[in-house]
Amino acid sequence: MEKTRTQFYVVKTGDNLTKIAQTFHVTVDQLMAWNPQIKDRNKIFPDQRIRVSPPEGTGGDVEYEPFPGADFFQPSVTSPVIEAMGYRLIEEECSVYSGGPDSTWSPADQKSYANWQRKLGFSGPDADGIPGRTSWDKLHVPAVYA
Template sequence: MASPLSADRLLAALRAEGVNVIEYGNWRTHNRNHKGAWGPINGVVIHHTVSSGTDASVRMCYDGYAELPGPLCHGVIAKNGDVYLVGNGRANHAGKGDADVLSAVIGERALPRTTDNNRDGNPHFYGFECINLGNGADPWPEAQLDAIERVSAALCRAYGWSAASVIGHREWTSDKIDPRGFSMNTMRERIDRRLEHGGRSGSYTVKAGDTLSSIGRAHGVPWKEIAAANGLREPYVIKPGQSLTLPGKPAPAPRFEPFPGVEFFKSNPRSPVVTAMGRRLVEVGCSAYGSGPGPQWTSADRAAFRKWQEHLGDDPQYCDGWPGRKQWDALKVPKV
């Protein structure tokens, strides 16, 4: 049974993953623990705020409102990738969901379809609200998606989970649609790549005579990053026998754009990913554009992708213009 992280350990885990953390208000003691259990911890839920503006969104998630007091999550992920910590403990974010989904998360299995809202998720999940209007048109900047990836990987790494422990709110309950505008399957792929190839490089046991500077020089890591990763503050005292987390290099950026999921395209997105896809379709001789391509998904994009599906020789039932994973991977859309 996984116990909640202390405030210092949570902060250190996020910073070790390269997250730009901003501590908001009295987040360390801001929680709803007096209303119920906090733990055992089993996973992470990603939300969108249905709001705009960083200051107003963070304040809303910290304070909550009359019908639902705050904190409404543990962290708020801004458009620029900054992460505001607003709570530490039980938060009003997950609500009722499907017990079978919780079992799948615990077992790190494929998620079942949500059919019942028969289990309180607030004791079991960390929650992160991402600033987005949730209308399918509000863009998701790469800095924000990168922060979601890093936050999720940090918690997975702290608990020894895989990315299967990270779910969207809509995957927890049939009553919600968040996060809308990107694919959670694609996000889990990003998280797994980070867990496998990037992030922390290990730990180091302090020896007599060591300083943060000497440890940093020996491992090629700035000493301030080691301090941040371990929650150390001035005067930065370390002691022999102490175990320190050593931040590693971030995962290499993928060469091609990962498959954003068919839901992304069906949400009528406006995104540079759509432009990159269109340009690639033109390059391979599958254009259906009178002008463009541009960032707004249109019927011309769907017609062009249908040409690509036919070019691949796919069965007619799979040539509907909606991108599938294998078809997308074969197109090799450059990373944007």
């Protein structure tokens, strides 16, 4: 079975989870399960990026990107995983992006990730902005299929 890329939706003014669920033919409970960053089903915000489809073949279970290794995070790397990570950093209020993340590893990604590491309580060289397995696993980057 061929896997398809996970679908995301950017919340617009006036949206709510019920309306979004109806648009994408899913339930509010599914949206909540696929978006652990949403703690209150009545509180979503304009420009928030939410997952509106499960990884194909998972039956709707939440699936996260496995840690790709610290060597993955280099300026020459371009991957949808980096963009998905960036949107999770925005959701965690750790962003320093001026125009939003993209798929190429950048200084803004590293600075945003350093903010995430500090939010988790890391400091010094443990908050250098290069993802490690512990901080990556806690970020819950949604699985992205090409």
